[in-house]
Amino acid sequence: MKFYTKIAAISFIIALFVSCGNADDDVEFGVNPGGSTDISGDLGLGKPVDKCLNLEGGDLVLSIQNQFTTLPGKVSVFFRVSDKEGKPVSGLEANQFTIYEQGRNDACFNKISPSESSARISPNAQIFNSNTVLVLDLSNSVLDSSLEELKSASISFVNNVMPATDSEVFKMAIYWFNGEDKLHSLTPLTHVKQNLINSINGINKNISKDPSTDLYGAVIKSTDTAEKLLKESTTNDRIGAASVVIFTDGTDQASRYTESAAVQKVDRANNNISYFSIGLGNEIDPSILKKIGKTHSVFATDKAQLETTFNEISKRVSERANSFYLFEYCSPKRDGSGENNLAIQVKYGNREGAVQTKFNAKGFTGGCE
Incomplete structure (x- = not known):
């Protein structure tokens, strides 16, 4: 497992949201490993999505805990999903997530086909x-x-x-x-x-x-x-x-x-x-x-x-x-494309949310393991 950020240790930053009385779940996770950028509030490794996608202002929070890539071309993102009050959202499936990528030649993000990317929610036992x-x-x-x-x-x-x-x-x-x-x-x-x-x-x-x-x-x-x-x-x-x-x-x-x-x-x-x-x-x-x-x-x-x-x-x-998810997909980006932006959107009933991060496609070829 090759971690994208190659950090030697992981430190956790969690924002506590206090409401009247005893909240259902006041904790929202947020990771802030040394060297990460664009930390915004409780979004951990990520940041709010680019305005060109029109995905801001959702009711759900995706808090990225870690991310890594695996050759020949798999991107894995481990995150927690909650609502804005911190209540966990469990039981989500891969078809409730939408992936967007933005390369160096893209003015905005391109939606990645779920079928072509083989997107899936994988067992998080490994992490x-x-x-x-x-x-x-x-x-x-x-x-x-x-x-x-x-x-x-x-x-x-x-x-x-x-x-x-x-x-x-x-x-x-x-x-x-x-x-x-x-x-x-x-x-x-x-x-x-x-x-x-x-x-x-x-x-x-x-x-x-x-x-x-x-x-x-x-x-x-x-x-x-x-x-x-x-x-x-x-x-x-x-x-x-x-x-x-x-x-x-x-x-x-x-x-x-x-x-x-x-x-x-x-x-x-x-x-x-x-x-x-x-x-x-x-x-x-x-x-x-x-x-x-x-x-x-x-x-x-x-x-x-x-x-x-x-x-x-x-x-x-x-x-x-069970509100932690290991989301994996095969990226169409290839070696030489450098660093690419990635946005993940989730829809749960009439609620939705999104987060943006980035990954490096160094060494990427076709397919996934």
């Missing part, structure tokens, strides 16, 4: 890692009153987030906390769904005797864990994303860490980490959980609603992971 960190409150109040419901909801969450067939792309780790100054590991990071389910089934009332809740400590420590996982999964030729999902039935009782320290930890975390929170019962503080779960938060009034709330969060996590 993408998605890590989920599920953090469960197992203080005595949960163990005594809602353990079985929590186990059932957690298993449903695992089944919804992890693919039917185990894949190295999607991994999850499960942790738990009580009043101790420790984030306990229930299941280390794994791509094997059954390992996660077995660990959840193994939880019993004897796992903890601590009646306190170190919620803020759990937030701080789970952020450190997610940062570490993200660093390990983001390398020269791979891009990583992470989601932290925290469940609790109350407020912080240990008073070991402050609310401001926990919220600050979330706000200053690597912006390629999304945060979700789930609250149960009438002893939670929704305003705090919304700050902790800045991407999305849900609340269950009683334990009968737990599975529903976990399912809602699992949907958000899954949609976000």
Whole structure:
């Protein structure tokens, strides 16, 4: 895999869009590797499309994460699609994208035939890692009153987030906390769904005797864990994303860490980490959980609603992971044409968006691998 920009490392810049209340997904990705140009807001490697195409002002945002070329003539672009509020758009297919190229002799862009270019959405396993960190409150109040419901909801969450067939792309780790100054590991990071389910089934009332809740400590420590996982999964030729999902039935009782320290930890975390929170019962503080779960938060009034709330969060996590696309096509440009402009347009229902970037056709001949 030969990266177009030949960068030694990838750094992420994400813009956070804050709306009233708790946004559906406040994160928009944007990559800004050293040496890239024409960075505009959250468009990562790209920039707004040339006005000659009349594609500006769309409702969707294409945020390019990386791009590379493969001889004899394939162009690959890895990007995320969201709406302007940051809500991920998943399930797109190749026929919903239109490609435009502009060479040195073109006044504007030329539309590239989908059939001749063999455009396709390819599995992103070769370039993408998605890590989920599920953090469960197992203080005595949960163990005594809602353990079985929590186990059932957690298993449903695992089944919804992890693919039917185990894949190295999607991994999850499960942790738990009580009043101790420790984030306990229930299941280390794994791509094997059954390992996660077995660990959840193994939880019993004897796992903890601590009646306190170190919620803020759990937030701080789970952020450190997610940062570490993200660093390990983001390398020269791979891009990583992470989601932290925290469940609790109350407020912080240990008073070991402050609310401001926990919220600050979330706000200053690597912006390629999304945060979700789930609250149960009438002893939670929704305003705090919304700050902790800045991407999305849900609340269950009683334990009968737990599975529903976990399912809602699992949907958000899954949609976000599946809003990344590896789009590939065979370019008609050939060796000697130099650097060419590329515009990609996406249409999703009555919404659309576009982004512009460039690639070098050095060494390009006919066809694709």
